[in-house]
Amino acid sequence: MTRSLAATLLMLAVGVLATPQGKQAPPVPKTPKEAAPIDLTGNWVSVVTEDWRWRMLIPKKGDYTSVPLNPEGRKVADTWDPANLASDGCKAYGAAAIMRVPGRVYITWENDATLRIDTDAGRQTRLLDFDKSAKPPSARTWQGHSSAEWERITQPGGLGVSLQQGPGRPGALKVVTTDMKAGFLRRNGVPYSDDTMMTEYFDRLEAYGTDWMTVFTIVEDPRYLDQPFITSTHFKREPDRSKWMPQPCE
Amino acid sequence: MWRTNLRICTAGQSIATRRLLLVLLIAAGPTFAQIDLSGEWAGTFHEDLQHRGGVRLADYTGLPLNEAGWRKAQSWDEAARSTEERQCIPHVATYAFRGPATLRFTKVIDRVTGELQAYNLDGSYGRPRTIWMDGREHPSDLAPHTWAGFSTGTWERNTFVVETTHIKTGWLLRNGAPTSDMATMREYFTRYGNYLMVATFINDPVYLDEPFIRTTNFVESLLSNADVWGHCGPAQILDELGGRPKGSVPHYLPGQTDHVQEFVSKSGVPPEAARGGAATTYPEYMVKLANPSAMDNRLFPPPVPGKTLPRVASAQMDLTDDIRVLPVQGNVYLLAGAGGNIAVQIGEDGVLLVDTGMDTGAGKVTDKVMAAIRKLSDKPVRFILNTSADPDHMGGNERIAAAGSPAGGGRNGGNQGSGAMVVAHEAVLGAVSAPSGKQSAIPAGAWPTDTYSGDIKEVFFDGEAIQLFHPPAAHTDGDSMMFFRRSDVIATGDIFSTTGYPVIGKGGSINGVIAGLNRIIDITIPKDWQEGGTMVIPGHGRICDEADVVEYRDMVTIIRDRIQDLIRKGMTLEQVKAARPTLEYDPRYGSETGPWTTATFIEAVYRSLADKR
Numbered sequence: 054m055t056r057s058l059a060a061t062l063l064m065l066a067v068g069v070l071a072t073p074q075g076k077q078a079p080p081v082p083k084t085p086k087e088a089a090p091i092d093l094t095g096n097w098v099s100v101v102t103e104d105w106r107w108r109m110l111i112p113k114k115g116d117y118t119s120v121p122l123n124p125e126g127r128k129v130a131d132t133w134d135p136a137n138l139a140s141d142g143c144k145a146y147g148a149a150a151i152m153r154v155p156g157r158v159y160i161t162w163e164n165d166a167t168l169r170i171d172t173d174a175g176r177q178t179r180l181l182d183f184d185k186s187a188k189p190p191s192a193r194t195w196q197g198h199s200s201a202e203w204e205r206i207t208q209p210g211g212l213g214v215s216l217q218q219g220p221g222r223p224g225a226l227k228v229v230t231t232d233m234k235a236g237f238l239r240r241n242g243v244p245y246s247d248d249t250m251m252t253e254y255f256d257r258l259e260a261y262g263t264d265w266m267t268v269f270t271i272v273e274d275p276r277y278l279d280q281p282f283i284t285s286t287h288f289k290r291e292p293d294r295s296k297w298m299p300q301p302c303e
Numbered sequence: 304m305w306r307t308n309l310r311i312c313t314a315g316q317s318i319a320t321r322r323l324l325l326v327l328l329i330a331a332g333p334t335f336a337q338i339d340l341s342g343e344w345a346g347t348f349h350e351d352l353q354h355r356g357g358v359r360l361a362d363y364t365g366l367p368l369n370e371a372g373w374r375k376a377q378s379w380d381e382a383a384r385s386t387e388e389r390q391c392i393p394h395v396a397t398y399a400f401r402g403p404a405t406l407r408f409t410k411v412i413d414r415v416t417g418e419l420q421a422y423n424l425d426g427s428y429g430r431p432r433t434i435w436m437d438g439r440e441h442p443s444d445l446a447p448h449t450w451a452g453f454s455t456g457t458w459e460r461n462t463f464v465v466e467t468t469h470i471k472t473g474w475l476l477r478n479g480a481p482t483s484d485m486a487t488m489r490e491y492f493t494r495y496g497n498y499l500m501v502a503t504f505i506n507d508p509v510y511l512d513e514p515f516i517r518t519t520n521f522v523e524s525l526l527s528n529a530d531v532w533g534h535c536g537p538a539q540i541l542d543e544l545g546g547r548p549k550g551s552v553p554h555y556l557p558g559q560t561d562h563v564q565e566f567v568s569k570s571g572v573p574p575e576a577a578r579g580g581a582a583t584t585y586p587e588y589m590v591k592l593a594n595p596s597a598m599d600n601r602l603f604p605p606p607v608p609g610k611t612l613p614r615v616a617s618a619q620m621d622l623t624d625d626i627r628v629l630p631v632q633g634n635v636y637l638l639a640g641a642g643g644n645i646a647v648q649i650g651e652d653g654v655l656l657v658d659t660g661m662d663t664g665a666g667k668v669t670d671k672v673m674a675a676i677r678k679l680s681d682k683p684v685r686f687i688l689n690t691s692a693d694p695d696h697m698g699g700n701e702r703i704a705a706a707g708s709p710a711g712g713g714r715n716g717g718n719q720g721s722g723a724m725v726v727a728h729e730a731v732l733g734a735v736s737a738p739s740g741k742q743s744a745i746p747a748g749a750w751p752t753d754t755y756s757g758d759i760k761e762v763f764f765d766g767e768a769i770q771l772f773h774p775p776a777a778h779t780d781g782d783s784m785m786f787f788r789r790s791d792v793i794a795t796g797d798i799f800s801t802t803g804y805p806v807i808g809k810g811g812s813i814n815g816v817i818a819g820l821n822r823i824i825d826i827t828i829p830k831d832w833q834e835g836g837t838m839v840i841p842g843h844g845r846i847c848d849e850a851d852v853v854e855y856r857d858m859v860t861i862i863r864d865r866i867q868d869l870i871r872k873g874m875t876l877e878q879v880k881a882a883r884p885t886l887e888y889d890p891r892y893g894s895e896t897g898p899w900t901t902a903t904f905i906e907a908v909y910r911s912l913a914d915k916r
Binding site for chain 2: 090091098099100101102103104105106109110113118119120121155156157173174204206222223224225254256258260261263265267269271282283284285286287296298
């Protein structure tokens with residue numbers, strides 16, 4: 054390293070430390086609830102403008118259009134018997150599918166580190182846990198174990214990028230869910246296995262005077278899927294729970 | 304503005320200069336406003352697949368179409384795509400992300416400031432879009448519309464938010480589910496790791512119950528290239544519908560429902576749900592789906608008698624406080640706000656006008672028109688070409704001609720007066736003048752000083768050839784359309800309008816209007832991808848190109864065909880009106896009040912066709 058380059062680097066280091074931004078780092082919030090860059094709480098209704106035939110109606114047996122099932126997954130899907138629909142219980146209401154089921158969701162803070170999602174379809178409850186030390190329950194459940202974090206978009210290191218590195222940008226709510234019971238991606242028996250891991254990004258948008266929540270979902274199932282199954286689902290804010298229509302699955 | 308690109312120092316810069324640059328960069332502060340979207344993105348296609356590739360006719364499930372929307376969709380015949388005027392139409396912005404190809408985001412860097420000025424967006428069978436980030440405003444409502452529209456973008460938190468206006472009449476799905484040219488779009492581009500989610504909101508008061516949202520997902524692509532097409536223009540067009548009569552428009556008449564029957568039979572979707580509508584997109588509609596007796600499952604519910612679909616298009620911008628001036632192309636400008644549109648050609652020889660607007664008394668409007676012209680040119684007005692005898696098109700003739708200068712008398716002694724020459728079809732003179740001994744309502748100073756008969760008249764002015772075409776018995780019996788050959792602009796008069804149904808006046812006919820519209824389409828040549836090229840100034844409304852005229856011609860032709868069909872079935876005028884043959888076009892072009900209502904239009908078409916029997 055030449056002396057001039059070393060001098061430059063020293064100046065850079067001094068410059069970085071001397072910038073006002075360096076002194077004005079935002080205080081670290083105490084709880085995930087306080088740190089929330091977006092407010093997801095409230096009443097939301099799914100507006101089914103996509104995959105309507107596969108969500109509002111029960112698709113025919115063997116119709117797994119656009120789901121990247123592998124041969125094993127197709128084999129399992131083809132064994133589904135519509136005559137046993139009633140006995141499918143909550144299989145189509147597990148975490149990997151529940152946000153695609155037409156219905157309403159009610160989101161609240163269960164405590165300072167847990168976001169809670171209640172659904173009227175299937176009457177399910179999801180707990181999104183910000184506590185990274187929390188362990189999954191010993192038994193698998195329909196909703197599995199969801200680990201949550203507020204995404205913060207930052208640039209990986211290196212001197213070049215460090216020159217431009219800011220404090221990062223607040224992103225979405227990122228949720229990784231594991232430990233689910235095997236279930237259905239669609240009500241006609243399109244399967245996901247208990248090996249499934251799901252990553253979701255919850256975000257907020259506003260358009261034409263209406264609040265929206267989007268959920269970008271990546272379902273990875275090495276047993277039944279050829280590739281990650283990617284969907285995005287949108288919900289419109291509602292003022293109250295007057296249209297809540299709880300429908301249990303059993 | 305955050306600065307994200309670090310300039311590479313050149314060999315000629317001293318070490319001290321480099322150091323200074325770096326220190327200045329640091330002093331400017333962290334500049335990390337944008338999350339990079341540039342690169343290639345491949346669609347994931349894990350949802351809505353059957354609405355993206357090979358969508359079926361009559362499948363509008365999940366679309367919040369209103370009554371006008373589904374009726375227009377049901378009348379759409381896919382053969383329309385094969386007509387010569389539509390073969391080069393790319394994916395419109397309201398649909399383009401649903402196309403099957405890869406997207407490419409490219410940064411546009413201002414070479415002087417180094418700022419990120421815009422993103423270019425290519426691929427997926429859409430036209431290249433530029434999303435401006437330099438703070439510029441959206442164009443005037445009189446500016447042309449394009450397939451890509453006009454987009455501006457800003458960053459909100461982790462998301463690139465894009466507003467798009469000026470989109471051509473288009474579609475939500477490639478099965479006729481429509482969007483109007485009043486649709487606007489708000490998009491959110493959000494990166495989640497290697498994925499990109501695009502949430503698109505489309506607001507179209509003409510064809511939608513409520514704003515439509517859909518989300519489209521992409522994955523970063525390291526191995527593919529966006530499919531950016533080359534040229535598609537008139538030279539690439541084929542006759543795919545051999546034997547089609549000139550000007551015919553493929554469409555289904557109301558009640559022709561084989562395509563609807565086919566979809567509902569194969570899919571199991573009830574007809575009511577197949578028509579879409581906002582109510583069908585909410586979870587409570589599942590209750591209705593479980594109870595078919597509560598649904599209207601007729602394949603084609605006829606319009607409810609007496610029910611109208613109100614106009615949602617904004618009020619006509621014919622008369623405004625200010626005269627607005629927009630460059631059109633070449634030497635031609637549009638002056639709007641004086642009643643009918645005025646086209647202005649400027650050059651070394653002086654000023655030529657197509658029409659002079661309305662004179663509302665005391666010359667107030669005309670004075671504003673003159674002031675607007677003076678901003679474009681200090682040369683005298685030497686020619687006024689009138690598209691018809693309508694007072695909102697020739698109302699300013701007298702004052703403007705008087706203030707102008709002669710264009711020269713010529714060997715036949717035309718234009719003996721001292722002002723500008725006023726040229727129109729001879730029927731215009733017949734309409735404004737009065738029989739001997741009677742007083743005309745139009746002052747003589749406003750009358751044409753030079754008329755032509757037959758179907759063409761030629762003028763050469765300001766170094767440009769100008770053709771006046773006379774479409775017989777169209778809007779009236781004295782129409783002219785002016786084609787500026789060098790500027791490549793045509794001023795159509797009231798044969799074509801973007802603000803209402805065509806007015807059929809004295810000596811006019813619906814078939815004459817359609818022939819006139821087809822004549823415009825013959826004259827216009829799109830530059831590429833069925834947009835640009837020859838530009839069109841309608842009698843009223845915004846600047847257009849051929850695609851806009853095609854859309855209007857199709858609408859007028861479809862209405863003509865419907866009324867013709869009803870007349871063939873022996874229906875009276877009242878029965879034809881009750882059948883509401885214009886229904887899905889009324890929110891865009893209709894009117895319940897004023898001198899030219901929807902009912903007046905239907906009556907005029909009926910009489911025009913019935914008289915031919």
